[in-house]
Amino acid sequence: MTEPSKLADGDTPYLKIRNVTKRFDNFVALQDINLDIKRGEFISFLGPSGCGKTTLLRAISGLDVQTTGSIEQDGRDISNLPVNQRDFGIVFQSYALFPNLKIKDNVGYGLVSAGKSREEIRTRVAELLTMVGLADQAEKYPSQLSGGQQQRVSLARALALSPGLLLLDEPLSALDARVRARLRGEIRELQQRLGITTVMVTHDQEEALTMSDRIVVMSKGKIEQIGSPDDVYRAPASPFVADFIGRMNFIPGTLVSGTSADCKGAVLSFSTALTYAQGTPITICLRPEDIVVRDIASSSNAVDVEVGVMEFMGNHFATTLHVSGTHLNVSADLSMNDVRDLSIKPGSKVKAGLPADRLRVFSTT
Template identity: 50%
Template sequence: MQTTMTSLLTADSPTVMTQTTPHLCIEAVTKCFGSFTALDNISLTIKEGEFVCFLGPSGCGKTTLLRTIAGLARQTSGTLNQRGNDISTLPPQARDFGIVFQSYALFPNLTVFNNVAYGLRNRRVDRARINARVAELLALVNLSGSEQKYPAALSGGQQQRVALARALATEPGLLLLDEPLSALDARVRGHLRSQIKALQARLGVTTIMVTHDQEEALTMADRIVVMNHGVIEQVGTPAEIYHQPASAFVASFIGTMNFLDVAVHSAEQVTLAAVRLTCLPHCLPVGGAARLAVRPEAVALTRQVGGLAGEVTDIEFLGAFQRVTLQLAGANQTLLADVPSRDSTTLGLHMGQTLGIHLPAEAARLYPAGSNTL
């Protein structure tokens, strides 16, 4: 197995190595379907060897963007550049990519072998090499010995891996994955997630995956592109996306987030329920309204009541921690706080209890009032 990896690695050698050279440059791409704008002036650079996830709710344009990159949909305006070649007007056949669809689109009347060899046949490569290559790919996805089976005889996870092997067979410079895991059940999904990620890291092939599953994106991607309504909301590493969401939409779409209506008091302070709170420097107009976003796990609860306080109205048991709903004193707003099981004993957590609330400045982010969440 080790030899396989190395050989494949060397095989693809130009694609690996330099993480900084751009593989794909998307420049001001817009796609309209009639009067509906599916992609609105998208610009994005994807580096060589990178694993990028397009993440967003359904209808946000992520699949359209993927299909535009593949040439399956033609952009209304804008350009695409792959490794320095302008591919904006090329048909899919002339572009360099492999693709795995949500449905896998395995050819039902062909065996696993013929599915994987489908793209090789056409290149007039001799039979022995095709056999070797298919065997190598099937070993790579742990399906050696299934050559003569038909897709219908395979489980969903196995079909998915055949589709992956077929897409990789022709050594594409770019691998496109269109919600590759969404048709599988949860257990298989978790397993395949790490397999695909490991395979990608090993081969170093530049990969773009479309998903609506934030967990998938957070665990697999080098960088995440969060999209909504045809525009990019934020591009960043999973940690950046989670901890420093650039917009209220990103903040609400990834993980759980409290949004509290506050009044801006100064460049570093806001007022919530008549209590003045410190926050990170911002440039929202003083005296206006704003929304303070803070994750439940960042909220600290104390038994000393002074400053911000709230009454416990609901306690939800979630195993490792408990999710507490608090009604803020002096304001008609609720707040969620995650309390680790150990701390809940110290607090003596119970319904109707009034607790002190501390919102750490470095964990809270401020967004303009009225900004859209999910």
């Protein structure tokens, strides 16, 4: 079991969320949420729609305050402050640019009300536009820019007042795949350069995995797991997280000992010892890419398998493997090299390893 990452003692969190609950009539959207976010950290709220991630973001921003609980930002209790008394910049999926204002006026929008001089505004706007790589687009209208460009403008506008906190609400969802991939890197790079504490809401695990320092996986108004991208991928704290992030084999079985289980006739051993009694029903999780067909180590559960359906995925084959002599089927991602070198095709009989240290076991009760 992996220890979830937490703040070192004495390190005061920048954003401190305590016992936050949000109810809409009888529906509980957030249930007793506790979360600390470090200064300069990039945090993603990840989960399916309806999990409460957007509700939590809206509570932080003050757009929809929590029913109970408190939120502290930089030592200041902001729980009941209206939006315009909080300190954040926000970027929406829809960009929410002012369609009738030029790019420079969009970026400088907040600066005018902040009482800055004309000269200061011009300098700051130029600086911000250069920062997001749009210095030459200042005189254009939003509709004349591409989606990716518009989102950069939106980002520049959010950063104009140098807020302490940057909120990103599904910032990349409206963009096409290539632009999305590029902007991911750009936003992360910018965030690290500015050192601004950032909270992003997303339903896209890839986005969360590539950009975040830590990921908060949420489901049904509760936090399922908090951890680094590697943690949540490698060591999902619950079947939900295991299922939601990446692809996963869920193998039902019953314990035969502290370190092995009978799964539909195949006895699989795993490295972490369990204290449950024999016969306890369990679920074993195994990522398809962790199944090996070559160089099978002794620590792996080596089994004979028959290859079933093979789906060509470009850089690998998604295959179904039937463990001979059992009722167990598993999905495995086989590399192009494996398939070519071992001449694997549907119906082939090969040896496969289900590495014991890659098996995650959850009690089903």
